[in-house]
Amino acid sequence: MSDFFEGIEKARFEGAESTNPLAFRHYNPDEIVLGKRMEDHLRFAVAWWHSFAWEGGDPFGGATFERPWHPQDDMGRAKMKADVAFEMFEILGQPYFCWHDADIRPEQGDFAANLKTLEEITDYIGEKMQSVGTKLLWGTANMFSHRRWMAGASTNPDPDVFAFAAATVKSCIDATHKLGGENYVLWGGREGYETLLNTDMQAELDHMGRFLSMVVDYKHKIGFKGTILVEPKPQEPSKHQYDFDAATCIGFLRKYGLENDVKLNLEQGHAILAGHSFEHEIAVATAEGMLGSIDMNRNDYQSGWDTDQFPNNTPEVALAYYHILKSGGFSTGGTNFDAKLRRQSIDPQDLIAAHIGAMDICARGLKAAAAMVEDGGLAMELAKRYSGWQTDEAQSMLESGLEEITARVLDQGINPKPRSGRQEYLENYVNRFV
Structure with missing residues (x-):
C-alpha cells in the first residue's frame, strides 16, 4: 500500500443533487x-x-x-x-x-x-x-x-x-x-x-x-x-x-x-x-x-x-x-x-x-x-426520409442500368422537388434529451 491517495475515500453515487466533488452524480453502476x-x-x-x-x-x-x-x-x-x-x-x-x-x-x-x-x-x-x-x-x-x-x-x-x-x-x-x-x-x-x-x-x-x-x-x-x-x-x-x-x-x-x-x-x-x-x-x-x-x-x-x-x-x-x-x-x-x-x-x-x-x-x-x-424519434425521421426506397419500383431501379432508368424518367415525366432535411428540427430533438 502507498499513501499517495491518503485521505481520499471510495467514490460513491450520491445523485444529481450532490455537491461533493468526489462523488458520482450520474454514474450508478447498478442502474x-x-x-x-x-x-x-x-x-x-x-x-x-x-x-x-x-x-x-x-x-x-x-x-x-x-x-x-x-x-x-x-x-x-x-x-x-x-x-x-x-x-x-x-x-x-x-x-x-x-x-x-x-x-x-x-x-x-x-x-x-x-x-x-x-x-x-x-x-x-x-x-x-x-x-x-x-x-x-x-x-x-x-x-x-x-x-x-x-x-x-x-x-x-x-x-x-x-x-x-x-x-x-x-x-x-x-x-x-x-x-x-x-x-x-x-x-x-x-x-x-x-x-x-x-x-x-x-x-x-x-x-x-x-x-x-x-x-x-x-x-x-x-x-x-x-x-x-x-x-x-x-x-x-x-x-x-x-x-x-x-x-x-x-x-x-x-x-x-x-x-x-x-x-x-x-x-x-x-x-x-x-x-x-x-x-x-x-x-x-x-x-x-x-x-x-x-x-x-x-x-x-x-x-x-x-x-x-x-x-x-x-x-x-x-x-x-x-x-x-x-x-x-x-x-x-x-x-x-x-x-x-x-x-x-x-x-x-x-x-x-x-x-x-x-x-x-x-x-x-x-x-x-x-x-x-x-x-424512436430519430429512427422514425430517418425511416421517413428514405421511405421512397421501400417501393418495389425504387428497389428494381438498383438492379437496372442507366438506359432503363432514363426511359422511366422520360415515361413518367419525373421532375423531383427538393425536400427539407429538417436538420434544425433534429438538433432540437436531441437537445430535449441532453
Whole structure:
C-alpha cells in the first residue's frame, strides 16, 4: 500500500443533487439502462499511460508531476506505480484498465531484458487483479517512444526493427493473454512517413499487412479469445499516417483479408484530428460491423494537436453512445479514458476528480442515448426520409442500368422537388434529451 491517495475515500453515487466533488452524480453502476446494468454498458477502463506514466511534459516544457515513482527506471518504482494504480481503481470502482508495455515496466534497452521485466511486472499486476477485482480491457505495445521506432515499427525500412517489433508484440500478446485481457490493440504510432523522398509506400503497407496477419495467426495459435483491434489516428506523430481514420483502416483490413479478424478501437480525439466527429467514426465502424472499443477523450477545438482531455460535453457523448447502442453495444470492448490531466493539475485529488467527472458525463450521455433509442424519434425521421426506397419500383431501379432508368424518367415525366432535411428540427430533438 502507498499513501499517495491518503485521505481520499471510495467514490460513491450520491445523485444529481450532490455537491461533493468526489462523488458520482450520474454514474450508478447498478442502474438498469435498456435492460442492462450501466456498468456493463459502459465498461470503463483507466489508461495506465496517461494516468500514471505521463509526467506532465509538453512540446515546450518538461515534467510538472512529481510522483514518488518518478523517474520510472527500475522495478521497485514500477511496482510502486502498480500499487497506486490499483488503489485508484478501488477508489473509483473501475472494472477495467489498459496498458502499453512501456507504461508498466522500465525500458531496459534490449529485448531480452524488456521481456524479463515485463514478465515480472505482469506477475505482480496479476496478483493485484486477483485482490482488487479490476480486469484488463486491453494491452498493447509502445512502438513509438523509443528512438528505435523513429521510422516506424512494422513499416520500418530496417528489417531488424521489424523483427524487434514482432518480438515485442508477441511478448505483449502473451502478457495480455496471461492477465485475461479481453482485447489486444495495435496503434501504429509511427506507421507512416514524413516524406515520399525516402519512402517506399507500397512496401511499407505490405509489411504492415503481413505483420498484422502474423498477429492474427499467433492469436489463434495460443488460443487467445480476445479481439484484435487497430486504432486509427491521423497526422501525429507522422505527417502521413497509414491508419488515418476508420474508413482508411477498414479499406486496409479488407485489402489484406483481415476484415473478419480485426476490429477498430476508436478515439474521439483522433476523430477530431481527422476532421470528423466521433459519431461519424463510430457510424462508419458500426455500418461495417467493425466497432470494437473506444477511447473516450476530447481535443481542444482551438488547438491543432492531440490534447487528450477528459470528456465534458454531454451532447457529443450522447450521440456517440446512441450509435453504439443502435449497433448492439460493446462485446469485448469498452470505454477507456485515454485522457490526461492538464499539466497544472498536479494533486492526486485531481486525478480522481477527472475520472469521476468523465464517468458522470458518459453516464449522462448513455442515459440520453438510451432515451432517444426508446423514444424512436430519430429512427422514425430517418425511416421517413428514405421511405421512397421501400417501393418495389425504387428497389428494381438498383438492379437496372442507366438506359432503363432514363426511359422511366422520360415515361413518367419525373421532375423531383427538393425536400427539407429538417436538420434544425433534429438538433432540437436531441437537445430535449441532453
